[in-house]
Amino acid sequence: MRSDDTIFAIASGHGRAAVCLIRISGPESGRVLERMAGGLPAPRRAVVRILKDPSSGEPLDQALVLWMPGPESFTGEDQAELHIHGGLATRAAVLRALGSLGHCRPAQAGEFTRRAFLHGRMDLAQVEGLADIIDAETEAQRRQAMRQLGGRLGNAAEGWRDTVLQVLALLEASLDFSDEGDVPEDLEADILRMIDGVRDEIGRAVADRGGERLREGLTVVLAGPPNAGKSTLLNALARRDVAIVSPVAGTTRDVIEVHCDLGGLPVIIVDTAGLRESLDLIEQEGVTRARARAQDADLVLWLVPPDDQPGEPPQARHLLRVGTKADLPGSRQDCDLMIAAATGEGLPGLIARLEQEAGALMGQGDALVTRERHRRALERAQDSLVRARALLVDGGPLELAAEEVRLAARSIGEITGRVDVEDMLDRLFSSFCIGK
Numbered sequence: 001m002r003s004d005d006t007i008f009a010i011a012s013g014h015g016r017a018a019v020c021l022i023r024i025s026g027p028e029s030g031r032v033l034e035r036m037a038g039g040l041p042a043p044r045r046a047v048v049r050i051l052k053d054p055s056s057g058e059p060l061d062q063a064l065v066l067w068m069p070g071p072e073s074f075t076g077e078d079q080a081e082l083h084i085h086g087g088l089a090t091r092a093a094v095l096r097a098l099g100s101l102g103h104c105r106p107a108q109a110g111e112f113t114r115r116a117f118l119h120g121r122m123d124l125a126q127v128e129g130l131a132d133i134i135d136a137e138t139e140a141q142r143r144q145a146m147r148q149l150g151g152r153l154g155n156a157a158e159g160w161r162d163t164v165l166q167v168l169a170l171l172e173a174s175l176d177f178s179d180e181g182d183v184p185e186d187l188e189a190d191i192l193r194m195i196d197g198v199r200d201e202i203g204r205a206v207a208d209r210g211g212e213r214l215r216e217g218l219t220v221v222l223a224g225p226p227n228a229g230k231s232t233l234l235n236a237l238a239r240r241d242v243a244i245v246s247p248v249a250g251t252t253r254d255v256i257e258v259h260c261d262l263g264g265l266p267v268i269i270v271d272t273a274g275l276r277e278s279l280d281l282i283e284q285e286g287v288t289r290a291r292a293r294a295q296d297a298d299l300v301l302w303l304v305p306p307d308d309q310p311g312e313p314p315q316a317r318h319l320l321r322v323g324t325k326a327d328l329p330g331s332r333q334d335c336d337l338m339i340a341a342a343t344g345e346g347l348p349g350l351i352a353r354l355e356q357e358a359g360a361l362m363g364q365g366d367a368l369v370t371r372e373r374h375r376r377a378l379e380r381a382q383d384s385l386v387r388a389r390a391l392l393v394d395g396g397p398l399e400l401a402a403e404e405v406r407l408a409a410r411s412i413g414e415i416t417g418r419v420d421v422e423d424m425l426d427r428l429f430s431s432f433c434i435g436k
């Protein structure tokens with residue numbers, strides 16, 4: 001498998017469709033068009049051509065054909081696109097014809113994007129933004145992914161890296177030219193100011209967890225005593241019959257998850273077993289799982305029915321008390337909200353409150369850091385800068401301070417991939433689909 005092969009893949013979805021898009025990239029792309037479409041169209045001009053089998057000359061399909069010579073293509077290489085009819089036999093015939101041409105082979109997952117990265121068409125943070133756009137399920141996720149694809153984090157990282165490299169240059173110069181082996185006083189103030197500036201900006205970026213939450217979705221666990229109405233609420237929020245509802249206490253045992261879109265924000269609602277002491281082994285296991293999920297959740301809704309002694313809520317980072325079955329007599333004074341999931345009463349208020357909580361925890365797609373990979377790299381950079389600063393202030397060895405600054409630059413460079421990152425690349429691109 002060679003990196004200068006010409007690769008091809010279906011870039012549209014699979015299964016029968018009106019139109020199917022086949023992407024081709026690599027040095028043979030032009031020859032492919034000449035042999036199958038009878039010649040090269042003008043660059044970036046869509047034309048209709050009869051595609052022919054290159055060996056037999058048999059017409060295979062009538063297609064819209066595009067020729068996009070590099071380096072101004074997505075991959076930076078010569079590229080072509082065939083918009084063929086999306087019937088199964090047509091696709092198979094065109095793919096077979098492409099595979100019969102020399103130096104042409106089907107693309108691996110993520111190979112088009114890998115080539116775009118290797119040819120400098122996008123940085124790693126943009127590659128991740130592209131993956132997130134394909135995975136985006138809600139409006140705020142799409143917005144965040146678009147910002148990442150637009151180079152928002154990458155540009156910030158490049159700016160930080162530039163400043164850190166300036167600091168490094170000043171330290172190296174001091175090493176070369178100062179007899180005492182330390183930084184001249186006036187320079188030291190400048191250097192410390194530059195270090196502090198970058199450290200503060202990175203600190204603000206990593207303190208904001210909203211971007212990662214928005215990518216992954218906010219987890220809201222429904223917890224409460226048996227028969228509180230947890231499953232009824234899940235079904236109402238999901239607007240479908242997901243969980244079994246019954247008057248039998250202890251109906252739900254498994255953890256049931258539903259993905260919802262609340263005002264453009266991705267929220268995972270989790271129904272759990274009612275919390276109580278039980279002799280039933282299966283119910284005990286359900287209760288254990290319920291407590292574990294509540295502990296990990298971003299938000300727990302603690303559901304309590306009227307006139308009940310609900311016991312102690314589970315351990316949680318953030319908890320809202322919701323009184324249920326508000327249509328029944330008996331009132332609660334100890335709740336943040338009241339609902340009757342069976343009649344719909346109070347649900348708009350609950351949903352508005354959830355949207356508000358979700359917005360506060362996730363933002364609206366304006367965070368810089370959207371992945372753990374970013375956070376870890378930036379935290380390493382921050383640590384290195386803190387150590388470099390301490391060495392400078394304490395009059396420690398200048399070589400060590402310079403080494404820490406070099407490490408900081410490298411850690412920041414991981415954001416855009418401007419360091420050695422082969423194994424990281426393999427992991428990243430293998431998560432892509434074929435044709436991307």
Ligand SMILES: Nc1nc2c(ncn2[C@@H]2O[C@H](COP(=O)(O)OP(=O)(O)OP(=O)(O)O)[C@@H](O)[C@H]2O)c(=O)[nH]1
Pocket residue numbers: 224225226227228229230231232233244245246247248249250251252253272273274275324325326327328339340341342343
């Ligand atoms: N009147 C009234 N009854 C409700 C309401 N919500 C749920 N119920 C009833 O309460 C009973 C228990 O509801 P579930 O949703 O199964 O309760 P749960 O908390 O999931 O129960 P477990 O899974 O057993 O812990 C059912 O008979 C529901 O119809 C409500 O808003 N009003």
Ligand SMILES: [K+]
Pocket residue numbers: 226227245246247248249250251252
């Ligand atoms: K029940």
Ligand SMILES: [Mg+2]
Pocket residue numbers: 230231232243244245251252271272274
């Ligand atoms: Mg239930």
